[in-house]
Amino acid sequence: FFFSKIFISILFVLFIFNFFGLISRWYISGHAPWTNGYESAIFISWCLIGISFLFYKNQFVSGITALIASILLMVAHYGNVMDPEITNLVPVLKSHWLIIHVATITSSYGFFLTGAFLGFLVLILFILKVCFRNYSEMISIHIEKLTIINEICLTIGLFLLTIGTFLGSVWANNSWGRYWSWDPKETWALISIMIYAFLLHMRLIPYFRSIFIFNFSSILSVSSILMTYFGVNYYLSGLHSYAKGDPISIPNWVYYSLLVLLIVSILSYYSFKKISYKNNQ
Structure with missing residues (x-):
């Protein structure tokens, strides 16, 4: 039980770091950070950790969501599969x-x-x-x-x-x-x-x-x-x-x-x- 609290605390800190990363990318690019594969993978990984807090009483859910989030982050940063470059939006995407x-x-x-x-x-x-x-x-x-x-x-x-x-x-x-x-x-x-x-x-x-x-x-x-x-x-x-x-x-x-x-x-x-x-x- 003690180690689970430590694990949840670490997850929360990483969740905040991921959130500030998304906000920083939003500020730098000038648009919402989910316009390509790389950005959406980062955003989904952030959502997964958020799901773990919805069911924080079940340790299995926290462990599973953390595992999926880490896999997504590895896919996003693996080789040239997803391009992390910030580019200008096409006109159709410039919308609320x-x-x-x-x-x-x-x-x-x-x-x-x-x-x-x-x-x-x-x-x-x-x-x-x-x-x-x-x-x-x-x-x-x-x-x-x-x-x-x-x-x-x-x-x-x-x-x-x-x-x-x-x-x-x-x-x-x-x-x-x-x-x-x-x-x-x-x-x-x-x-x-x-x-x-x-x-x-x-x-x-x-x-x-x-x-x-x-x-x-x-x-x-x-x-x-x-x-x-x-x-x-x-x-x-x-x-x-x-x-x-x-x-x-x-x-x-x-x-x-x-x-x-x-x-x-x-x-x-x-x-x-x-x-x-x-x-x-």
Whole structure:
């Protein structure tokens, strides 16, 4: 408990430093610091630490959000993947909608990423519950709490993404004279909304009404967010090309991560089935 307080205090100090970094970049550039991949990664990492303070009573959430934030910061500062240079804005971005629309959308990504990592942690806990039967009751409590927090994060994220997409359509009408143009960024934002809306309503379907399916789906669903954030910006072109960067090669650690996810998912599924079988006996 003492070390957790120290950890939270360090997180708060880093949160303040990150905030002043964003403010400094805003002052120097003269515009909101989320106009390209580098700036948005810094902003999302700041939002992630803010999420940890929303659920500060759960130490798992603080640790997970700090981990995701550090990964994002490493991606932002790794090689030439994201350009940190401050450049002039294109005319369409010189609008007050930049502060409202983009901030709302990008902050929702923080909640979705948190939900995905919480889902992965729950899968690991299912495996540990079978391996350490003496602590099964305590692990079950953590599984239930983390699943509830996961659902809260996804609900907030869906709310922010929906509102942000609506505000983006208003901005599009002011800039281009139409609310919707099926631009890749718009399309994938709509796909993400539909995916997470289905995910949060899966509990109404008897076959999908299980903690395992919900947490596993929260991991798979974040792929649509990654496509919206990375894929569209770096591999597709459209009206949002102002945020586009040079195409990047997929690093090897991504494939290793997918392999680890596959192994953990299989082991967790069999552990979940084993636990369910014992409870039904």
